[in-house]
Each structure stands twice: as C-alpha cells, then as structure tokens.
Amino acid sequence: MGSGHMRLELRGITKRFGSFTANDAIDLVVEPGQIHALLGENGAGKSTLMNVLYGLYQPDAGEVLLDGEPVTFDGPGAAMAAGIGMVHQHFMLVPVFTVAENVALGHEPTAGAGLLSLGEARRQVADVAARFGFHVDPDAMVEDLPVGVQQRVEIIKALSRDAKILILDEPTAVLTPQETDELIEIMRQLRDAGTSILFITHKLREVRAVADRITVIRRGKVVGTAEPTAPETELASLMVGRAVSLGVERTPAEPGDVVLRVESLTVRDAVGTAVVDGVDLDVRAGEIVAVAGVQGNGQTELAQAVLGLVHPTAGSLHLDGTDLTGLSVRDRLRAGLGFVPEDRSTDGVIADFSIQENLVLDLVDAPPYSRRGAIDRGRLRRNAEQRVVEFDVRTSSVDAHAGTLSGGNQQKVVLAREMSRPLRLLVASQPTRGLDVGSIEFVHQRIVRERDNGTAVVIVSTELDEVVALADRIAVMYRGRVVGVVPGGTDRDVLGLMMAGVPLDEAVAQTAAHHTTLGALDTAPPTQAAQPTQAAQPEEEGR
C-alpha cells in the first residue's frame, strides 16, 4: 500500500500575482524513490510552487503530471487523494489532541453510526510507525511532544493517507541539530521504502547531506540543477546569483581587557528551576564569544539577564567593571550594551511603526533625536535614510512599516539600531535565524567589523555553522551550565557532544575514537557517536 512508486513532473509552471511573477515556467521532475531538494532563498518562489502542487493555487500556465498523466487539483483534498502529502513549516496539529486523534483528523475512521473509532486511528499510527521505524506513542498529547516529534506526527499523518510523494516545506527551520539529524534519517528511510520526497530548504548543508538531486530556483525561475556532491559555494552562488563567501573573512582576534564579567550567575524561572545555573564567563574587548547549545539550555535567559529583562537570583554581572545589578535596561543600553534579540518580530521591531521610528526606539528620548520632549522628525528621517543605505535595508521608503519588510531586512533594521550607539558589548541572539544566504553574509560581516572596532561580542546561537564561522571562543551550555569554553577552531563533533552535556576531555576522546566514521560527515550527528546503535551513518562520496 502506501509505498507505490510515483513519478512527479512539473512542466512550465507559471504563477503570477498581478504584475509579479512568482513562478516562471518551472520544470521539475521527482523520480520515484528519490529525495529531490528544491533550493532557493526566501522569496525565490519555493512556497508558491508547493502551493500550486498542493492545489492551493491554480497555475496560470503549465501542468502537473503524475506518472505521466496530467492532473489538476482544485484543493488540498484532491492533491492528498492523488497521493501528495505535505508537511508545512508551521504544523497543522491540534495541541490538545493525542497523536492518534491528530492523525485521524480530517478522515476520521468511524465504526457505524458515525461513531469515532480511535482504535483504528491508533492502529494506523502504529502501522506507519512500524513500517518506517518511527517511535511515536499514539496516545501522547501533541502539546507535550518535542518539536521534532510533532513533525514526525505530521509525516505520519501524510503517510497514513497513502502519500506517495511527500513535500517537506522548510522542515528543519524549527529543529535542533539533533532533531535535524533524526529527520534526515527518517527521510532516508522513507526514500528507501519507495516514497518520493520533495525537500524545500535554503540550508546548503542539509541539501548536500540528504538530497539525491537538487534544483535551484531564484526569482521564480529554475537557474540550475546540481548533484549533492557540488561544493557548497557553488550551490550558494547559484542560489544567490553571485559569488558568496560562506565562511566569514576575519583576522585572528586581538582580545583586550575584560568587558563583560559574568560570575556564578543563576537565573530561576517562575517555578524556581535554575535555568541558568552558576555560569562564569569573561568576554574581552575585540573578541567574539559564541554561546552554543541546543535551544532551551539557558542561553536565552543568560542573554536576557545581561540586558536586564530577567533578574538573576544569584551571582553578578559587570560591564567594564561596573556592577549591572540594579541598572535598568535603558541604563545598560546607555552604558554601551547592544542587544539583538532572539525573536526579532516580537522583541526586535514594532511591526506597525515605520522604519525610521524603529531605528530610534532606544534613543528617541535624548538629543539629537528630540529636544525637551519634542521629536526632531527631520533628524529621524535623515538618520533613517543614512542607516538604510549603510545597512543595505531593501525598502522603497523609510516611512514603510517594519512589518512589511522581509525577515532579513527587519534584522538589518535591528542591527542598524543597535550599532548606532557607541558599543562596548554586543549581545546577539540567533542573529541569522531564518535569514537567507545573502543576509547571513551581511550580518556576519557587520558583527566581525564590530569586533574589529574593539567591541566585546557575545553570539548566542544554536546553529553550529554560525558558531564555527564567527567565534573566537565557544562556551557550550547544557542544562543551564557552561560545559566548557573551547577555542574557535574546535571540531564540530566535539562541540556536538558537549552540547549533549559531555565534558570536554571526554568529548575529545570519544571523537578521536570515532574519527574514521565521523570525519567524513559534515552533518555528523554527535549524539550518534555516543549511541553507535544507530548505525545508519550515510556513506558520503567524500568531500
């Protein structure tokens, strides 16, 4: 059943919105039992194409062929019936339903007289789980499950409807590195069982790890296809349309005096659990210290404590020797702290404020932007016009609301604001989350330039790529504690193990033991080294 082979072909798909062409004559073939990656920047037209395929949009031209037969879908129901399943970036699950109930949702199995037969749903979950080797408890409440497992429920939901082609829309955006590895494993199992997968992403590393075939689209057009063995830089330049440097060019750090001193800092959450547990950390002028770790291990709270958004229950924070305890957020910002929040749309910008207003959220109540309480609007505009150029914010006007900007441009607005003060310390949380390659490059360059100007920089990131690219030193956090502080060039695998709580020397020893297997793998899931049972180490064609 469910694993019948199917060949999907898109021929000349064109979709226009007014004068804007989102998809321009796109051709794409997904062979049976193949993982086909659709690679493109945010805004390249990937999601539009998927919505056409899933029946949410009707194409203006072109056709969809399944096993050579032209088909048209008037909605997701028709697409599902034809064997196309989709896992959206934002899950479509009911949090207070169990796994089985969620899987049943939409085609509830009934036992006569319209009675819901949950036994049947439970059996379906167990059946799919067994067939593909997932481990999911059918009776678990979805809201209690980690994000990675919720995504698995979405996949089971699609498979239980006999999906022969699975569309995964940016599936790794919400996952931790470990969960990403698990997902990649699942994708391989599905492919081996005969399911075709269309994998939409802008992350090069994942594409190279899992895809059999890569199609790159840019500005609505297919600009090339590639093999997964193609070098990352080549894929990146195809995607962006110009040469990009993936690594950040930087000279060795020249650390100066200690700027930020964190001493046995402890932060407790509402129920009294220590989310930051006795952290000690020194950050010097002119160096970048990355705080690495899987999401939810206390990094967020550590950054918030530095800004003063949460109050530590013990320990101290000093900026240039000044005790920060008792200083308000505003005082800390004025003392030379720059803060790039983790969630830019919630904490970084005000969506219905204009760009020029967003650029002075912190400084508006002081000269030169205002005098005796009256805002100098000319000054606001001149400042914004200058910043927008300097930080390459793509917008038609500085009067545009921040909410109309793409994520990358919103982030540039935040950076422009935070870097407009003379900084002693810059704390940037997930500075490039959700950004496209071009914006990531820009943000990284600005951060390095800030370091070169003698600012102490703290990067909080769950992306190992980013940590490795930027850090002069790396502090790895696990369950609120700093597992260890290592130099910037440290092996990815060692970092991965430390992120799982393994102390430094043990991590080094383990990595050395498994070096032959792991060395060949960029995405090597570090935890797998600790549990060699999960033997499915993919044999990559070298690099």
Added chain:
Amino acid sequence: MSQPAAPPPAQPPSEPQDAPVAAPAATEERPPGLLQDVLASSWLMTVCAIVLALVIGAVLIAAADPDVQSSAGYLFARPSDFFTAVWQTISSAYAALFQGAVFDWAAASPQRAIRPLTETLTISVPLILAGLGVGIGFRAGLFNIGAQGQITLGAILASWVGFTWHLPAGLHLAVAMVGAAIGGAVWASIAGVLKARTGAHEVIVTIMLNNIAVFLVLYLLTTSVFRSPTPQVGRTVAETAMLPGLLGDGFRLHLGFPLALLAALGVWWLMERSTVGFRFRAVGSNPHAARTAGMSVPWVTITVMAVAGALAGLAGGAQLLGTERNLTGAIAGSIGFDALTVALLGRSKPLGTVLAGILFGAFAAGGRLMQTRTGTPIDIVLVLQSLIVLFIAAPPLVRAVFRLRAPGERRRSTAEAAA
C-alpha cells in the same frame, strides 16, 4: 563530480538584475492606487457604518409608528397608504433629529434657528474630552473603562474648588479645572499603579472604581462640606469659577468647547510629535520590543492612565463648570460610556474623536426634539449609537454590504507569493 546546468560564472550576464533579495522586498510594498487607498481607508468605513445605522434606524422608527402599523393591516388593499405612512414617519423623525441637532428652519428667530447647533457643541464638550482620554489608552494598549469614575472625580474636585475657594475670576476657573484634571488623574492612576505593580487588569479595576466613584459622590453630598439646602444636590459653584458663555444669554455654549479643541490639538502633539507619545504608542503596539529597547512599560502604564484620567477629569470639570454648576449623583450621566464609543468611532485619533464627539452631541440634542415633536422614542438614538459601534466592530459586514475591498487584500496575496 558536479554538473550544474547553469554554472555560476554564466549567471550574472544572463540576468541584469544583480540584487536577487530585492525582489521580495519590492513586492511586499502596497501597490500604488489612490482609489484603493480611499476604499480601504477607515474613514470611509466609518461613514458607511453611520449610513447603515441610519438605514436600520429608519426601519425601526417606521416599525414602531402606530400609523405605519395600522396601515400595514390593509397593506394589500391600499399599499399607497402604507408607503406614505412609512415615508411620513421616517422623514419627519429624521427631520426633527436634524432640526434639533443642527439648524431649525421652523424656528421663530434666527437665534433660535442656530441654537440647536450650539446645543450639539455644548453636549459634545465632555464627550470629546473624555473620548480623547479613552483614545490615548486604546493606542497605548490599555482598555480604560473608567472614564465614568474619572469624570465623577473631576466634577467633585471642580465643584469643591468652585464653592470653597474665593479667587479672582479666570484664576478661580483655571484652578478649578486643574483640580478636575488632578482628580481624574489620581483616580485613574490607582488602576495604572495596580496594573504596573501587580498586573491587575485595568478593565476590572476601572469598572470597580466607577462604582466606588458613584457612591463616593452620594456620600459626599451628605457631608456638611458639600450639602446644600436642596437634598441630593451639592453647593453652588461661585460665578468666578464658571466657564463663561461664548454667545451670551439664551445659549449654553461655553468656553469648554474651544478648550476641548485645544485639548485635541495637544493630544495630537503628544501622540505624534513628543517622545512621551512615542513611548505610549510603542508600548501599545509591541510591549516586548519596547521593553527590549529600554522603555519602562510600568512607567508608560501609569503615565497613560494618569493622562487619560486627567482628560476625563477635565470632562467632568467642563460638565460641572460649564453647564451643571451643582454636583449631583448623576453628574457623569452616561458620558463615560459614550466616550468609549466616541473614541472607538474616532479611531482613537484626535480629529476623529472631535468629530465623533460632535456627532454624538448631535444625536443627544436632536433626539430630544425628535421625541417631543414626532413621538419617536429618544431610545432610538441609543439604538443608532449602538448600531454604529456594532458595524465598526464588524468591518467585514460593512464591506460586504457596500462591496468594498478589504484593506491590504492585494498586498497580502503578493506577499504570499513572495514568501
């Protein structure tokens, strides 16, 4: 080992555009088009809501009329009777509403003819002032239901200053109005401080403070300080503290109206041009980002409530020193609640609030004449006001009735395309 169909070096010449990320940014802007902007504007929506309310009001007026009811009994025998009756009823009711609110063409003298308009403006004074206060709260994300109580406190303070102190004219008035503002500000600040310090929700607290204010007045009226020979009525304010009339005898319109306009101008400056208003709006739009940028959300909460309360207090002061002169238990009438509607109708913007306040003043002034002249119950005015609010709260309904396009509909589809 790799075989990209289009190698990177060949790319730049094939595409003149060298800024690929610019595409989504450009398409996410709203496409230009004056007509669309006008159609999408909230002002047109507001006018449509008022028209729709008047239409439904007309149906209700007709249905409640005895002539219409009796002619409906033989509708099929003589339909013309029915339609004549309907037309008669509706046109005379709305004509009376207009005559009572704006211009009475049937009046004996020119003064009497324009008197309705001055009445409308007089009634609008406290509505505008309190509406401005409520609007500031809305824009700062605070739902201040307590205008009623704040008006009451303003009136208490204004009357107390007005009858106990003895100061020269002008100064006395100024001090009394300042007292009114302080009274309202302090009363509202109770809710502001509780919200900022403990998180107590301002809706609950302000509603409760409304009740307390009512009983506070009733209690004060029994004390020797406030008691006058007439039961339930406070002592009379000295002439020096009264808001002087603008048009002389026969007209009630007083200095409060230009003051209300001045207050609207001040509120506009505060919200659009000052750093304090910037913070109010920032916290109202996104308290998280405001906090991260170093603004103090508790400070904004307390300050917004104080400013809103001061404006409501001025409304109470204007009511007492402009028209009432004596404190009574009903001094605030329903001004505090109408102010909510006025702020809502005016989209919390100063100009809108002024216009909405005048409209509601017109309803109140015209409703009285409508009742006396045509027998249409004044309650229909309440129904009209409620219908307006209902339609404003349900924009899709009004858009469907008038076949208007949703604001940003087009923008959303292109943004989706880019995503």
